[in-house]
Amino acid sequence: MPYEHKEGAFPLRQWIAEQRRAYRAEQMNGRRAARLEMLGMAWSAADARFQKNLAAARVYYQEHWTLCAPRSATVLDKPVRQWLSNLRRPGALDGHPEWEAALEAIDEDWNPSWPAEWQRHYTVVREILAEESTLAYVEPGVTVHGMDIGKWLARQRKPEVWAALANGQRERLEAVGVTPLAAVPVLVPEGSAEPSTAPVSAFERGVAALAQHKGACTGSVKVPRAHVEALPGGAEVKLGVFLSNSKSRRAKLTDDKLAALAGIGLEWAVMEGAV
Structure with a gap:
C-alpha cells in the first residue's frame, strides 16, 4: 500500500513502517511479531515478493x-518456474533459512540433485500408484499432464537405466513399489532355432495368465480380485487386479489388446461390429 494510505483516520501504512523499523532494530517482542506474521506481515520488500x-x-x-x-509454467501471473530456478542457484537462499523451510514444507523435493524432468515424471507415477496400487495400470500410452508416464516408467525399469540412476532416484521408485525388470533370457528350445515366445510385457503376461486360469477352471474367466496366477518360469500376475483394471480402461485399450481379451472369452472386450 502507498505510504500515505489510511484506514479511516488511522495512518496504517506509516504504522506498518514503524513496526518494520522496530523489528529490524530488535525492539519488538516475539509475541507482537508472531501476531503480525499471522496477519501476513512481510518484514521486508524481499519477503513480500517471496510470499507472493x-x-x-x-x-x-x-x-x-x-x-x-x-520452463513455461506460469501461475497467478507469476513465472513460477523462473522464480524457483533462481532460488536453486548456489547462495540464493543464504541468510533466508525460513524461505527454504517454506519451500520444503510444500515439496521436500523442490530442489532435487537430478533433472527436474525426471522428478516431474516420478511425481505422477507416485500419485498414480497411490491410487491404483498396481504397476499393470501404468503402461506406455498412459499420459498425464502431456507426459507419457507409462513409456517413461518402462524405461526406468530397464536394468541398464536403473543402474545409472542416483541412489535417491532408486529409493523413491522403490518406495512406491517400482523395481527393475529382471533381464529376460532368450530361450531356444532343444532342437529348435526359434526363440521363446514367452510373454514379456505386463499386458502379455496378464493375457497369458488369464488364458491359463480359464483352461484350469474349465473355461471360466471369473477371477477373484485377490487371485494371483503363477506362470511357467516363476512369474506371478495379480490376475484379479489386471482384469479389473483392463475392464475399467476398456476405452483406452488398443484394438489388438481388446481382440486378445475377447479371444479368451471376455464379452466386454468384443469390439462393436466384430463377428
Missing part, C-alpha cells in the same frame, strides 16, 4: 504435485 511467489508455487503444487515446473 510462494503463493503461486503452492497453487502449482496443488495441480501438479511437484515444484519442478517446466
Whole structure:
C-alpha cells in the first residue's frame, strides 16, 4: 500500500513502517511479531515478493504435485518456474533459512540433485500408484499432464537405466513399489532355432495368465480380485487386479489388446461390429 494510505483516520501504512523499523532494530517482542506474521506481515520488500511467489508455487503444487515446473509454467501471473530456478542457484537462499523451510514444507523435493524432468515424471507415477496400487495400470500410452508416464516408467525399469540412476532416484521408485525388470533370457528350445515366445510385457503376461486360469477352471474367466496366477518360469500376475483394471480402461485399450481379451472369452472386450 502507498505510504500515505489510511484506514479511516488511522495512518496504517506509516504504522506498518514503524513496526518494520522496530523489528529490524530488535525492539519488538516475539509475541507482537508472531501476531503480525499471522496477519501476513512481510518484514521486508524481499519477503513480500517471496510470499507472493510462494503463493503461486503452492497453487502449482496443488495441480501438479511437484515444484519442478517446466520452463513455461506460469501461475497467478507469476513465472513460477523462473522464480524457483533462481532460488536453486548456489547462495540464493543464504541468510533466508525460513524461505527454504517454506519451500520444503510444500515439496521436500523442490530442489532435487537430478533433472527436474525426471522428478516431474516420478511425481505422477507416485500419485498414480497411490491410487491404483498396481504397476499393470501404468503402461506406455498412459499420459498425464502431456507426459507419457507409462513409456517413461518402462524405461526406468530397464536394468541398464536403473543402474545409472542416483541412489535417491532408486529409493523413491522403490518406495512406491517400482523395481527393475529382471533381464529376460532368450530361450531356444532343444532342437529348435526359434526363440521363446514367452510373454514379456505386463499386458502379455496378464493375457497369458488369464488364458491359463480359464483352461484350469474349465473355461471360466471369473477371477477373484485377490487371485494371483503363477506362470511357467516363476512369474506371478495379480490376475484379479489386471482384469479389473483392463475392464475399467476398456476405452483406452488398443484394438489388438481388446481382440486378445475377447479371444479368451471376455464379452466386454468384443469390439462393436466384430463377428
